[in-house]
Amino acid sequence: MIEFETPKPIEQINNVVETVAINMMRPVSRYFDEHEHEIPWDYINFMHTAVKAMGGTSMAPDESTKPKDADPDKPKRPPIGYQRLAHMVEMLSWGDAGMYLCVPGGLLGSAAVAAAGNADQKKRFLSRMVGDKPAFDAMAMTEPQAGSDTSAIRATAVLDKDTQEWILNGEKIFVTAGHKALVESDGFVVVWASIDPSAGRAGMRAFVIEAGTAGCTVTKMEHKLGIRVSDTVSIVLADCRIPFGNILGSPTVEKTTKGFKGAMATFDATRPIVAAQAIGIARATLELLKEELEKNGIKIRYGLPRQKLTNIEREVIDMEVLFQSAWLLVIKALWMADNKINNPKEASMAKVRAGDIVVRITQKAVEILGPLGYSRDMLFEKWFRDAKITDLYEGTGQINRLVVARNILEYRGSELR
């Protein structure tokens, strides 16, 4: 069956999240944009309480729990965990894309533990998210010389057999929420390092570093174009010792890149989620743009031949086509994830398109609205700045095009660089 009905549970949560966005995010959006590195504790505490109440350790769907009403006679409801997450992320980003990144426990660190951790690790790390105080997670992969090219990562993890500890050394940059995870809360950072540099990607592993661990220092907080309320930091690892059991996945190095690929598989779920963030910004922009135009007597006349449309109508209609088709790609990619259908092509397509369209939509909106669009009296210029990151992190638009291209051409990485 081909169907586009938003499931009722998702509709319900949308209403709740929209209220949060309107009441707790939009009113302070501009303030936190102008006070970079101040922390929106009111919002964070509220979200912490909400996430706990939902019973989840993060917003990510927890596949290990059975539904409470597992009545064998009832028809099985189709799984919608990732689809629901997409809607929540979209709505929170519609509120404020940077503040969405301040949700305690909702980021890539948790996702990595949820995807690659064993039961004990999930308990030890994810349980922090439902403690008394908010706790944050972060993912540290990028290094000064290694962004798109993850094989250039130089951080190392050496096993001290006597103490059964990993010793980590290296420098990570562009760590979202690294400061909140390590300094402002009892959180953790998932760090990518090599246990065998000679093995290339096959030697790459993820390690959990808990807040308060010696030898792990936040050294720099970036000043950014947008999403300024979200801290983006550098972390230096200097003989940082962590328990052996803090490695995610297998500690043995095989000749294949299976371990690396296994973790890269989490990107098939996280890429569309980042795409959902882009969509939220796009929707906020499109809705407010149409409102502003209407205030100026301009209504979009759908149904007219292109030749009869004004230029502005034409641009807005094109924006709607881009926006809606991009959102549907996100939904399809996550519907596939929910139904355990292999989706690397769709996941990357969703990211390619969403990053692309939100940049075009936000840039166009500022242009169309002239002096109003360019002014800090309105949020358009902020959304223009926030939007850009979505085509950069979680794989740039170009890297994601490469992933799509390899998929549709059936090329290995070595065949298409």
Place this chain on the structure above:
Amino acid sequence: MYSFEPSEEQKMLVDAVRRYANDDLRAAYRDADEEGNLPPALIEKGWELGYLQASIPEAYLGFGERSVVTGALAAEEMAYGDLAAALAVMPPGLYTTPILMAGTEAQKNEFIPPVIEMEWKPFTAALMESKFDFDPNDLQTTAVLDGDAYVLNGEKVYVPYADGAQGMIVYANLDGETQGFVLPAGTNGLTVGERQKLLGLHALPLFPVRIENVRVPKENRLGGESGHDFAPIMDAIRVAMAAMAVGVSKAAFEYSRDYAKDRDVFGMKVAQKQAIAFMLAEMATEIEAIRLLVWQAAWMLDNGKAEASKQAYLAITGAADMAMVVTDRAVQILGGHGYIREHPVELWMRNGRGFATFTGLAIV
């Protein structure tokens, strides 16, 4: 819920149409385009796939139920084979589908069965007019009530199989609203002009039709005396054209992808060059995205959703742009060879440009 899996019946129909597209349409399309002629047997075979008959209830001699989604799936596959052939098989639907959607019971009983009970016959509809900014909701062809008949005047273009049509719906402007009028064969006052020569669709017979004081009995106004709402018909036309644009685009993408994987350049394959690989990635992404937009519009029409009309419009808008970009890129990827009439991509590009203009050539 959200779901993107066609039903079993839909999959069977898609498979059947795809086989016809690959085995029959692809074998015939180039000669058909060069000669300006489609073999009747080819059209008949497409007709016998039965997708139109399957959309018509048994009461009118069909064997199914109309579904815009199913129609969109079939239309995409047909166009994937060859757009001209697809648009040759479809004209009877231009006649029956609006009647099914908006006709009176008497009209359905009178006009639908003769079209679908046997082999393919030329039934059609006349919508487009020769204005650069043609607007289906602002027609220049007029209808005026005169006693017990409507008098129609105007000029239509791009009418499939007008020459020899056994029945034709003509859309005209009645007091500012577009309304359909059912004209049987032999209606006086219709003059079919010379077959049109166009950028693409060479194999499809398209004609201008002059309408001079054509009298249409009141009971042949679509929907009877109170007429009908034109919007749903326009929506279904838009979804049909958009679905076909997806099919043509998919053909162009696949062909250029396969060519690029095969062609040697600078010690590697053309597809291994990022510029080309990225073009292909963008083409594939565009097709996936627009297809979903089309499906959504189709589903909304099937389920009577409030914004269905707007969505159908967005779908064809996006699809027309996609078709131009993707078919153009396909020619580009083939380089000089893309320019030669031995590869299909130049033909697909000529057809691809048309989706911004074609309207009323198909309906689902």
